[in-house]
Amino acid sequence: MITALAYSTIESIDRDAWNDCFAAELEDWDYYRAVEQARLPGFAWRYLALYEDGALIAAAVAFTTAYSLDTTLQGPVKRLSEQLRRWWPGLFDIRLYALGSPVAEQCHVGTARHVGSERRGDLLRQVLSLARRDANQLGIGLLAVKDASHRNGQWLQVCQAAGLHSMPGLPSAELPINFGSMDAYLGTLGKSTRKDLRRTLRAPGPRIEWRRCVDGLLPRMMQLYDATLSRSDLTFERLPPDYFRQVLENLDERAACVLYWVGDELVAFNLLLLDEQRLVDKFFAHDLARTREHNLYVRSWLANVDYCIEHGIAIYACGQAGYATKLRLGCSFIGNTLLFRHRNRLLDNLLRVVKTFIRPDRSDPAMAAAISEAR
Numbered sequence: 001m002i003t004a005l006a007y008s009t010i011e012s013i014d015r016d017a018w019n020d021c022f023a024a025e026l027e028d029w030d031y032y033r034a035v036e037q038a039r040l041p042g043f044a045w046r047y048l049a050l051y052e053d054g055a056l057i058a059a060a061v062a063f064t065t066a067y068s069l070d071t072t073l074q075g076p077v078k079r080l081s082e083q084l085r086r087w088w089p090g091l092f093d094i095r096l097y098a099l100g101s102p103v104a105e106q107c108h109v110g111t112a113r114h115v116g117s118e119r120r121g122d123l124l125r126q127v128l129s130l131a132r133r134d135a136n137q138l139g140i141g142l143l144a145v146k147d148a149s150h151r152n153g154q155w156l157q158v159c160q161a162a163g164l165h166s167m168p169g170l171p172s173a174e175l176p177i178n179f180g181s182m183d184a185y186l187g188t189l190g191k192s193t194r195k196d197l198r199r200t201l202r203a204p205g206p207r208i209e210w211r212r213c214v215d216g217l218l219p220r221m222m223q224l225y226d227a228t229l230s231r232s233d234l235t236f237e238r239l240p241p242d243y244f245r246q247v248l249e250n251l252d253e254r255a256a257c258v259l260y261w262v263g264d265e266l267v268a269f270n271l272l273l274l275d276e277q278r279l280v281d282k283f284f285a286h287d288l289a290r291t292r293e294h295n296l297y298v299r300s301w302l303a304n305v306d307y308c309i310e311h312g313i314a315i316y317a318c319g320q321a322g323y324a325t326k327l328r329l330g331c332s333f334i335g336n337t338l339l340f341r342h343r344n345r346l347l348d349n350l351l352r353v354v355k356t357f358i359r360p361d362r363s364d365p366a367m368a369a370a371i372s373e374a375r
Helices: 015-021 029-038 075-087 117-137 153-161 182-186 191-202 215-230 241-254 288-294 296-311 323-328 345-358 365-373
Strands: 002-007 044-052 055-068 093-099 109-111 142-149 165-168 172-176 207-211 255-262 265-274 278-286 315-317 332-334 336-342
Touching: 002 117, 015 029, 015 055, 015 109, 029 044, 029 241, 044 117, 055 117, 093 117, 109 117, 117 142, 117 153, 142 153, 153 165, 153 336, 165 345, 182 191, 182 296, 191 296, 215 241, 215 265, 215 278, 241 255, 241 265, 255 288, 255 296, 265 288, 265 296, 278 288, 278 296, 288 296, 296 315, 336 345
Parallel strands: 093 142, 278 315
Antiparallel strands: 002 044, 044 055, 055 093, 055 109, 142 336, 165 336, 172 315, 172 332, 207 255, 255 265, 265 278
16 A cells, blocks of 8 residues: 655664665765755745555655746746736746756656656656645645656656646756767867867866865855846745755765865855756856956856866766857757646646746747757
8 A cells, every 4th residue: 555645854764775766876965965054045845755565665845835926937028927927026927836946957756666667657647646736735726747857758658647737847058978089079070069069178167176164254255146147037936054064064075166266366156966967057157357357157067067077077067058059069959848737727727827927938039949849
C-alpha cells in the first residue's frame, strides 16, 4: 500500500532516501535544505513523498507563491505591464502551487533506484494527484509544473493526460565539453565570435579567485546581485544573502563562488555547482561599467569552459538567460514546458487565453530561436 504525504520542510524526509530518488543530481537534499534555510521572501516550500511499506519510493519539490502572470514578458510589453501595475497593484498576481523550484531550472520527480520502469508512470500520476490535493488543502486553485524537461517525456505525458495546459518554458542552455583545449573550442565557433574571444583572451583581465566561504564579501556581492537583477526582465525570485552562504556551506566541495577582482575591487562573482560530470552556472552578477571595460561575462564563460576542459567535466550547464550570446557561444538547448490548470473552470479558461500573450518567445527573438532549436 502506498502512503502519500506532503511536508513543509525537507528535514521531515530522510536525506539518503531522498537522494536515492535523485541519483547524480547536484540539486539534492543538501541543496534544497540550503534553499529552505535561506528563507527566500515570498515563497513557501512543499515536499511531496510516496512511501511503500515505510520506504520512500517517489518524491518531488514544490512551492507556493503569489505568481505574477507577466513574469516571462520582456521589452515593450513588459514595460506596459509595469505601468499597469502602478495603476492597479496586484493586477497580474495569482496564488500558485507549483511542482519544481524557483531556484532550479527543471522540475524533477524522482523515484527510488529499486523501482522498476514499469511502475514509474503510475508513481508520477500519484505525485501529481498528491500535489492537487495538497494545493486544495492550502486553498490554492492554480496548480502548475515549472519547467518540465523535454528529456523526461513520460512526465510531460502524465501532466498532459491529467488535463494540464502547456506552453513553452525557458529553455535550458548547455555546452557539451567534447574538445580537449580552448583552441579546439574556439575552432567550433563562427569566425567573428572566435576573433572576439581571442581578443578578450589576449587583453589583460581581472584576477580570478575561487572561494567556498564569502561571509566578509556578501555586502559587496549583494550590491552586484541587485544591480544585475534590476537589469533583468525575467525576474521570478530575489535571492537573499543567506542563499549564497547556505549553498556554499551545505554543499561543501560541490559549490563554489568564483570572484573577479580589478585591483582591490570585487567587480563580478559567479556561483557554481559542480561534480565530476557537470558544472552548473547558478548566477553571475557583475558591475555593468566594469563589464564593458573588461568583458566580464565572456571572461567568466571562458574561465568556466577552461575549468571543464582541465578537469574532464563533460557538461557546462549555463542557465536560462542571455540566449543571443549563448547561441553565438555554441550552446545547445533543452526544451522545458510550463504546465498549469486552475480548478475553477472560468479562471482556467481565462488563463488559457492569457497564455497566448505571455509566452516567453513572443517578445525575445533570441529566445524564440533557442526554443526552436531545443531538444
